[in-house]
Amino acid sequence: xxxxxxxxxxxxxxxxxxxxxxxxxxxxxxxxxxxxxxxxxxxxxxxxxxxxxxxxxxxxxxxxxxxxxxxxxxxxxxxxxxxxxxxxxxxxxxxxxxxxxxxxxxxxxxxxxxxxxxxxxxxxxxxxxxxxxxxxxxxxxxxxxxxxxxxxxxxxxxxxxxxxxxxxxxxxxxxxxxxxxxxxxxxxxxxxxxxxxxxxxxxxxxxxxxxxxxxxxxxxxxxxxxxxxxxxxxxxxxxxxxxxxxxxxxxxxxxxxxxxxxxxxxxxxxxxxxxxxxxxxxxxxxxxxxxxxxxxxxxxxxxxxxxxxxxxxxxxxxxxxxxxxxxxxxxxxxxxxxxxxxxxxxxxxxxxxxxxxxxxxxxxxxxxxxxxxxxxxxxxxxxxxxxxxxxxxxxxxxxxxxxxxxxxxxxxxxxxxxxxxxxxxxxxxxxxxxxxxxxxxxxxxxxxxxxxxxxxxxxxxxxxxxxxxxxxxxxxxxxxxxxxxxxx
RNA sequence: GCGGCUGUAGCUCAGUGGUAGAGCGCCACCUUGCCAAGGUGGCUGUCGUGAGUUCAAAUCUCAUCAGCCGCUCCA
Numbered sequence: 273x274x275x276x277x278x279x280x281x282x283x284x285x286x287x288x289x290x291x292x293x294x295x296x297x298x299x300x301x302x303x304x305x306x307x308x309x310x311x312x313x314x315x316x317x318x319x320x321x322x323x324x325x326x327x328x329x330x331x332x333x334x335x336x337x338x339x340x341x342x343x344x345x346x347x348x349x350x351x352x353x354x355x356x357x358x359x360x361x362x363x364x365x366x367x368x369x370x371x372x373x374x375x376x377x378x379x380x381x382x383x384x385x386x387x388x389x390x391x392x393x394x395x396x397x398x399x400x401x402x403x404x405x406x407x408x409x410x411x412x413x414x415x416x417x418x419x420x421x422x423x424x425x426x427x428x429x430x431x432x433x434x435x436x437x438x439x440x441x442x443x444x445x446x447x448x449x450x451x452x453x454x455x456x457x458x459x460x461x462x463x464x465x466x467x468x469x470x471x472x473x474x475x476x477x478x479x480x481x482x483x484x485x486x487x488x489x490x491x492x493x494x495x496x497x498x499x500x501x502x503x504x505x506x507x508x509x510x511x512x513x514x515x516x517x518x519x520x521x522x523x524x525x526x527x528x529x530x531x532x533x534x535x536x537x538x539x540x541x542x543x544x545x546x547x548x549x550x551x552x553x554x555x556x557x558x559x560x561x562x563x564x565x566x567x568x569x570x571x572x573x574x575x576x577x578x579x580x581x582x583x584x585x586x587x588x589x590x591x592x593x594x595x596x597x598x599x600x601x602x603x604x605x606x607x608x609x610x611x612x613x614x615x616x617x618x619x620x621x622x623x624x625x626x627x628x629x630x631x632x633x634x635x636x637x638x639x640x641x642x643x644x645x646x647x648x649x650x651x652x653x654x655x656x657x658x659x660x661x662x663x664x665x666x667x668x669x670x671x672x673x674x675x676x677x678x679x680x681x682x683x684x685x686x687x688x689x690x691x692x693x694x695x696x697x698x699x700x701x702x703x704x705x706x707x708x709x710x711x712x713x714x715x716x717x718x719x720x721x722x723x724x725x726x727x728x729x730x731x732x733x734x735x736x737x738x739x740x741x742x743x744x745x746x747x748x749x750x751x752x753x754x755x756x757x758x759x760x
Numbered sequence: 761g762c763g764g765c766u767g768u769a770g771c772u773c774a775g776u777g778g779u780a781g782a783g784c785g786c787c788a789c790c791u792u793g794c795c796a797a798g799g800u801g802g803c804u805g806u807c808g809u810g811a812g813u814u815c816a817a818a819u820c821u822c823a824u825c826a827g828c829c830g831c832u833c834c835a
Binding site for chain 2: 286287289290302303304305363365374432494502576577578579618620624641643662668690692693712722729
């Protein structure tokens with residue numbers, strides 16, 4: 273029987289391991305589920321992603337500043353934000369069908385049944401019961417039993433107990449592991465921004481509208497991680513909270529959706545595999561008045577890269593109430609306090625890096641002649657330019673080393689002198705290096721090297737003295753190759 | 761967490777009770793004069809982990825860990 277061809281994700285996972293982009297974590301101890309370490313090339317890719325994001329969100333603008341807040345904040349932060357109470361799901365399993373359900377969703381489905389039958393008194397009664405039982409596992413279980421709710425799959429009422437899955441990781445601060453010292457690893461970077469609102473306003477004298485950006489690790493005890501680095505329990509976020517007047521929020525909401533969508537296109541992501549998807553009303557988080565996702569078509573389907581949400585004034589108000597510190601902005605001209613609305617573009621760094629890997633992956637030809645190439649935008653490629661001696665003699669390796677040293681302050685460089693020139697080109701193609709330079713016998717005479725471009729494999733002679741400028745121009749001018757231009 | 765499938769070299773995999781293998785890759789030397797050439801030599805494995813059955817286990821049994829696909833969640 274013919275073996276099924278390995279799918280795209282398998283090929284990418286394998287390439288990531290082999291070439292040093294991503295490794296399974298704790299591998300020598302048998303692995304740790306769904307955790308990954310970024311290798312020498314992967315860390316460069318991720319750094320480039322973060323640099324490109326910061327460049328576009330902070331450096332390219334006058335209305336956004338950055339911060340780097342603590343991962344472990346006061347537990348009060350997460351109580352006020354609703355994460356301690358609300359960031360957990362009551363789950364229940366049916367022992368016969370082995371299906372798992374959200375316990376509250378089962379009750380809601382029952383309420384919906386009553387509504388359709390017009391039994392509005394039952395609707396009201398059960399809704400109230402659900403509201404009081406929602407935080408109490410035993411009461412929720414009792415409600416399901418009392419209502420005679422059966423598993424939609426097996427039709428039995430053979431239920432397990434209700435268990436809470438809180439998505440926040442707990443830890444202990446200080447020497448004693450008692451409940452008083454419980455702390456949480458942040459499940460999002462956003463709250464660190466909200467609680468510093470006054471500090472940033474005072475320190476930077478920013479006026480509405482303005483934004484605060486942050487890149488950092490967040491932690492969620494996901495029930496189902498998976499799809500390689502797409503969903504992991506420890507992940508890096510790139511978030512920006514943009515504060516504006518409530519009446520301007522809809523406009524900024526659209527603005528940031530467009531900006532963020534365009535960012536991926538500018539870095540070369542295939543337009544046909546990128547879309548904005550507006551959330552339906554019942555999908556919205558408790559704090560949001562609107563949310564649109566930037567989605568990418570992965571081999572496993574359309575998946576969210578980034579959410580752009582209108583968080584309203586929910587967070588600042590909650591923290592104002594809970595802390596007793598008013599988090600508002602004072603408008604001198606109108607002589608009034610404004611409670612700003614927040615537009616939040618929140619992206620996942622690891623999954624964005626993975627998007628670039630998946631989107632850049634290409635194969636040309638087949639069998640022995642096959643060329644695997646990562647068509648990264650030169651701005652995010654881990655190595656920008658590799659330098660080779662055509663052969664290992666006549667001073668070519670020394671000249672190549674000299675050129676590599678000359679370029680090192682300007683670009684991420686690499687040098688290779690082993691094996692044939694063709695093989696070295698292929699190796700660089702596979703890690704997405706956009707430019708290769710080859711020193712040959714003529715170089716000592718004419719002061720030129722061959723510049724070979726990754727996507728077209730086209731070559732040109734370039735004077736060594738002009739290399740920095742030529743490469744810098746080529747990086748800026750790079751465009752994603754159209755299918756017709758790709759040599760196959 | 762539950763169900764189904766899977767785990768052998770860096771990667772892809774063969775090996776169904778009897779001496780652990782192939783291709784690719786990697787390293788050294790020679791060769792090589794612009795797109796995965798060739799020669800010679802070399803490196804690499806607790807057969808995921810632990811226990812059991814057996815004269816003998818990569819192979820059979822149990823447990824455990826990890827991965828993939830489904831169910832609930834999300835950046």
